[in-house]
Amino acid sequence: MPGSASSTPRPSSTTANPIRELLERFQQRRSRLTVPQFTVLTGLLVIAVGTVLMAQPVFSTGRVGLWEALFTVISAITVTGLSVVDVGQDLTFAGQVLLAVLILTGGLGLMAITTFLQGFVQRGSSLRRRLDRGRAMDEFGVGGIGDTFNSILITAAWVIGMGTLVLYTVGFRDIPMPRERLWASLFHSISAYNNAGFGLWSDSLMGYRANPVVNLVIMAMIVSGGIGYRVIKDLWQNRFRVRLIRSTSLHTRLVLRCTIGLILIGAAGLMFTEHFTRSSGLTPLPWWEELQVVFFQSVSARTAGFSTVSFSVETFSEAGLLLMMTLMFIGASPGGTGSGIKTTTFAALVAATRSTLRGEDTVVIGRRAISDKVVLRAVGVTLASMLFVLLMALVLGLDRGLGTDGQPFTFLEKLFTCISAFATVGLDVGVTAELNRWGQLVLMVGMFVGRIGILLLLSAIFGSHTSSRISYQHEELYI
Secondary structure: OOOOOOOOOOOOHHHOOHHHHHHHHHHHHHHHOOHHHHHHHHHHHHHHHHHHHHOOOOOEOOOOOHHHHHHHHHHHHOOOOOOOOOHHHHEOHHHHHHHHHHHHHHHOOHHHHHHHHHHHHOOOOOHHHHHHHHHHHHHHOOOOOOHHHHHHHHHHHHHHHHHHHHHHHHHOOOOOOHHHHHHHHHHHHHHHHOOOOOOOOOOOOHHHOOOHHHHHHHHHHHHHHHHOHHHHHHHHHOOOOOOOHHHOOHHHHHHHHHHHHHHHHHHHHHHHHHHOOOOOOOOOOOHHHHHHHHHHHHHHHHHOOOOOOOOOOOOOOHHHHHHHHHHHHHOOOOOOOOOOOOHHHHHHHHHHHHHHHHOOOOEEEOOEEEOHHHHHHHHHHHHHHHHHHHHHHHHHOOOOOEOOOOOEOOHHHHHHHHHHHHOOOOOOOOOHHHOOHHHHHHHHHHHHHHHHOHHHHHHHHHOOOOOOOOOOOOOOOOO
16 A cells, blocks of 8 residues: 555664674684784694694504694694604605695795785785785795795796606616605605605615715705795896806895805814714715715705704714704795795894994995894894794703603703704704603794794784884993
8 A cells, every 4th residue: 555664674783693793803803913913823723724634544643643743734834844753654645745735835935825815815905004915925035926926836846846857767766666756756855945854764864875866956955945036036037147146136145155155164064073073973984975964964954954864962073063053043045945043144143243343334245235224133033033942942951851762861952952943954863752742842832933933923922013203312332
């Protein structure tokens, strides 16, 4: 009838769907996440999912429980290589494939992946938030999204593919079964390029100590993954220049110089320290094997964790272990698949020390002035990393675990393991598997913090600090 009104009541805003309200609140909180917070939460989510999968019977044997799976997944995501299981024996083929996928996820840049995905999550973001994403990407060392991320994947595929081919055709020819040889070549190529240090054999690569092909291929892949995508891209773009190195950026030249210098210093140092130690595990070796070992361990100690000799306080001198601890703490280069304080940070500290001793007011590297902001950042990263490692060693000192010989671990062994975990190296002197769960928890936290980065983690917890416009009066401080 005309003029009649419908008797059906309209839904009020107060009786909205509670599920829709919950989803809207979740989207609002998600959009408020900063890049560091989003990255840390995504990393923890990946670790949780990977742990549940790794503990399943299809991926591992009955010896791998939830705790062992958690430790293995964290070590893989952080591309460390410390392990409480035997990869070749305790993991099935499906588990080894899952481990390789986790290594690729962590090695190619957990932050690059999560930030790339965040571009789809946070649509319509402001320019400031986009710049914040770009800055965080640059801090992690992979810079940019889209084409850059695709280039990183393509570069990794080429390097891993070439390494697999050489190892399959020449390096691992002693493996009779073609399928086993192919998988061993692919797995170790993935682990080497991502500086993970995981191997399919319990003795790592000790069986190939005298094989120059395996040594050279693994070292080349470790270095190519450790120097970072920026350096590889810069070298490729200037490949036709007559003066290749001079045509590259300061960052590329500094990374190459530091990498080559640290390899030579590490090899010469190990040769020197172990030559004068009769109990060293290198002295009985022929000189050509000893030469391969010192170069291989000098490269591997910076981030990879592979070994061609047995690692313990009995086979290496205290001076040799201290040298490798220094190499581990310095680590790889920005944008690489390794951790540590980075080679450029170490170079900035050396340059700042040199300028201070000379009484100069400006830090100069390669005829280029370095800003005070970069120097302060280098000092902050180094000091924070040292304090965190010392805190790890202090907490790990509460562990009263005994070694296989029934003797308690020395402080040197615990400090070596802490640095190996924090710098995501993976070299072990026989401590990791013998620790109780308290000690292994310390190592897991150290691996995660070392891979994410202390500055990024603090930014995720406390938020970004806005620059203050207030200036303070200068005062002299005696040093």
